[in-house]
Every structure is written in structure tokens, then in C-alpha cells.
Amino acid sequence: xxxxxxxxxxxxxxxxxxxxxxxxxxxxxxxxxxxxxxxxxxxxxxxxxxxxxxxxxxxxxxxxxxxxxxxxxxxxxxxxxxxxxxxxxxxxxxxxxxxxxxxxxxxxxxxxxxxxxxxxxxx
Numbered sequence: 001x002x003x004x005x006x007x008x009x010x011x012x013x014x015x016x017x018x019x020x021x022x023x024x025x026x027x028x029x030x031x032x033x034x035x036x037x038x039x040x041x042x043x044x045x046x047x048x049x050x051x052x053x054x055x056x057x058x059x060x061x062x063x064x065x066x067x068x069x070x071x072x073x074x075x076x077x078x079x080x081x082x083x084x085x086x087x088x089x090x091x092x093x094x095x096x097x098x099x100x101x102x103x104x105x106x107x108x109x110x111x112x113x114x115x116x117x118x119x120x121x122x123x
Contacts, residue, residue, distance in 0.1 A: 006032075006033055006034075006035060006063055007033055007034055007035070007060050007061065007062055007063075007076065007077075007080070008035045008037055008047075008060070008061040009022075009034055009035065009036045009037065009058060009059070009060050009061075009073070009077060010037050010038075010039050010044055010047065010049070010054060010058060010059040010060075010061065011036060011037070011038060011039065011058045012038070012039055012040070012054075012055065012058070012111070013038025013039065013040050013041050014038075014040050015111045015112060016112075017107075017111045017114050018058070018111060019038075022036045025077060025081055025084070028081050028082075028083045028084060029081050029082065029083070033080050034077065034080060034081075039051075039054045039055070047059070047061060047067075049067070053069070056069075056108060057069045057070040057073070057104065057105075057108050058070070058073045058074075058108075059073060060072075060073040060076050060077065070101060070104045070105065070108070071091060071094070071095055071100040071101050071103070071104035072095070074087075074091045074104065075088060075091045075092050075095065075100075078091060
């Protein structure tokens with residue numbers, strides 16, 4: 001089996017939905033391949049992504065320099081965590097059908113509202 005490549009995930013650490021998702025993903029695994037970095041907690045300027053783009057969507061950065069964002073990042077993250085495989089299938093299918101990016105953009109634009117109305121609690 002090919003060795004997985006370490007991936008840095010940049011996410012909005014001021015967002016309760018995002019932070020809860022990162023907590024769940026961290027607990028479920030990823031075989032040490034995922035390194036989650038909050039865009040507000042650390043200096044992320046070295047990644048070369050504008051603050052505006054970082055606020056719009058999560059980004060995955062591979063060791064080879066490849067950068068993905070939005071729904072493609074979700075596809076890659078859920079692919080690397082076996083218990084999240086059903087989500088991978090849904091996210092990948094949504095992209096193939098053509099509504100994945102729109103779904104991600106809607107969720108990303110409303111993430112703070114969703115966090116407040118859903119009363120997400122971190123334990």
C-alpha cells in the first residue's frame with residue numbers, strides 16, 4: 001500500500017461548525033496524515049492564500065504544493081478517514097452530478113448562522 005502524504009487543512013477556527021468538524025475528524029483518525037491549522041490561531045501567510053479566500057472556504061495543502069479548497073477538500077479529507085467514507089461517497093457524487101460546489105458554498109456562507117441556530121456544543 002502506498003504511504004499516504006501528509007496534508008495541512010486550513011479551516012476557520014472561529015466557526016463552531018468548522019471546529020466541531022475538525023474535532024470529530026481528529027478523533028476518527030486519518031492515520032496521522034491530516035494536520036489541522038486554524039486560520040485565526042496561527043500565521044498562515046506562508047501558505048500564500050489570501051485572507052479573503054481563507055475566509056471563504058477550507059483549504060487542503062499537500063506536501064507536493066498542490067492546493068485544493070471547498071468541496072474538493074471535503075472529498076479528500078473524508079477519503080482519508082475510513083469512518084467518514086459514506087460522506088466521501090456523497091461529496092464525490094455531488095461533485096460529479098454538479099451540485100457539490102454550490103452545496104459547499106452555501107454551507108460555507110452560512111456556517112456562522114448554522115452554528116448559532118444549531119446550538120452546536122463542543123464537548
